[in-house]
Amino acid sequence: MAQVEATRFLTVEARLLDLGRYQEWLGLLHADVRYRMPVQVTAARGSVGGLLGAMDHFDEDHYSLAKRVQRLVGSHAWTEDPPSRMRRFVTNVWVGEAVESGGGGVEWPVVSNLLLFRSRSDVRPPDLVSAERSDVLAVTPAGLRLLSRLITVDEAVLRTQNLAVFL
Amino acid sequence: MSVVEIGLFLEPKGHKRKEGALWFAGVGGGTTYKLPTTDVDENLAYIGYPPEMVARMKAVWSEAQLDLVGRKGFVVSATTVFPNLSLVHNWPKVHRGGHVVPFISLRLWQPLGPTSTEVSSWFVVDRLAPDWYKEASYRAYLMSFGTSGMFEQDDVENWTSMTSVAKGRLAASVELDGSMGLAPGGGTLRPPLEDWPGPGTAHVGYGEYNQRQYLGLWADLVSPSRPPGCRPRPTPWPRSRRPGS
Numbered sequence: 001m002a003q004v005e006a007t008r009f010l011t012v013e014a015r016l017l018d019l020g021r022y023q024e025w026l027g028l029l030h031a032d033v034r035y036r037m038p039v040q041v042t043a044a045r046g047s048v049g050g051l052l053g054a055m056d057h058f059d060e061d062h063y064s065l066a067k068r069v070q071r072l073v074g075s076h077a078w079t080e081d082p083p084s085r086m087r088r089f090v091t092n093v094w095v096g097e098a099v100e101s102g103g104g105g106v107e108w109p110v111v112s113n114l115l116l117f118r119s120r121s122d123v124r125p126p127d128l129v130s131a132e133r134s135d136v137l138a139v140t141p142a143g144l145r146l147l148s149r150l151i152t153v154d155e156a157v158l159r160t161q162n163l164a165v166f167l
Numbered sequence: 168m169s170v171v172e173i174g175l176f177l178e179p180k181g182h183k184r185k186e187g188a189l190w191f192a193g194v195g196g197g198t199t200y201k202l203p204t205t206d207v208d209e210n211l212a213y214i215g216y217p218p219e220m221v222a223r224m225k226a227v228w229s230e231a232q233l234d235l236v237g238r239k240g241f242v243v244s245a246t247t248v249f250p251n252l253s254l255v256h257n258w259p260k261v262h263r264g265g266h267v268v269p270f271i272s273l274r275l276w277q278p279l280g281p282t283s284t285e286v287s288s289w290f291v292v293d294r295l296a297p298d299w300y301k302e303a304s305y306r307a308y309l310m311s312f313g314t315s316g317m318f319e320q321d322d323v324e325n326w327t328s329m330t331s332v333a334k335g336r337l338a339a340s341v342e343l344d345g346s347m348g349l350a351p352g353g354g355t356l357r358p359p360l361e362d363w364p365g366p367g368t369a370h371v372g373y374g375e376y377n378q379r380q381y382l383g384l385w386a387d388l389v390s391p392s393r394p395p396g397c398r399p400r401p402t403p404w405p406r407s408r409r410p411g412s
């Protein structure tokens with residue numbers, strides 16, 4: 001059941017983002033959401049590398065995500081005007097054991113793979129962004145809400161034009 | 168909406184930028200914002216510096232620096248050192264209903280070819296700053312000028328568009344007009360600030376004073392016929408040569 005509900009949540013979320021319905025996407029976020037995407041670095045096996053602990057592409061709370069949305073839905077966000085054509089592919093959804101949160105609620109750890117296809121303007125080659133997302137979904141009376149997301153992107157140097165997208 | 172319209176900054180209309188001074192000294196220069204008072208403590212508090220950081224700044228700043236931020240009310244914003252190092256200093260709101268928090272970013276512009284530039288962006292913070300400040304300042308940087316920063320996104324979009332448009336035939340046949348701030352009969356529309364406590368010369372109001380200075384430095388280096396330091400005003404933009412000409 002949790003597997004079905006979590007998968008449905010991620011599918012609906014991806015569709016809202018693909019369609020640019022960002023205000024509705026905000027509605028799926030918990031008020032205490034933490035949204036992080038650390039910088040990935042390339043390093044030899046065994047040396048210090050992988051995720052750069054102290055540097056992020058995103059380290060957001062509800063306020064800053066809402067500000068980003070407010071800008072994207074307005075008329076002067078040149079980065080997304082004309083908007084990208086986007087398609088998110090969410091796969092390999094794994095739902096862990098439910099855990100009780102401090103306030104008596106229930107949270108589900110959910111891990112998924114994401115592939116974003118993004119095409120902008122007419123002739124620019126499209127971008128792909130591949131990532132793993134490690135989420136915590138909070139079970140609330142209103143339904144599932146995204147409480148935290150850690151995005152582990154698979155490129156050290158992102159080849160997408162900018163990060164005016166949510167992953 | 169633009170980053171200004173969503174209320175990320177204290178100065179939604181941009182007039183504090185217009186009232187700021189544009190300055191250039193030797194091989195570098197930049198922009199300043201105009202602050203609301205003539206008191207250094209109040210001005211630094213206005214842009215979000217906590218008292219303990221202000222106390223440390225005042226302990227090490229020169230009289231001219233104190234005068235610049237205090238009595239004259241100018242604070243450094245964007246600055247570039249020739250040829251390719253810049254800094255950004257700004258103060259967005261990082262929490263709902265909260266006050267602004269400043270951040271500083273160092274930026275290195277590394278050319279990868281005629282139409283491609285790699286930008287390295289660092290977040291810089293006072294090592295002695297309180298932990299809450301370091302955290303909030305980092306978030307301020309990420310929101311506006313980090314890799315996902317809202318300013319960064321729009322700036323990069325403009326720069327890449329300008330680069331592709333400049334490749335065209337028409338663009339190659341016209342000269343860049345860099346005359347903003349110059350008077351039709353010669354000289355500048357406004358005289359330089361007389362009691363500017365900062366280095367070099369400064370002008371208030373919008374103008375391309377800094378761009379002319381910067382491109383003049385560049386022109387000196389790439390034009391063997393022009394003696395160093397001898398720069399015409401305004402600096403003409405070198406006409407692109409058509410293939411075969």
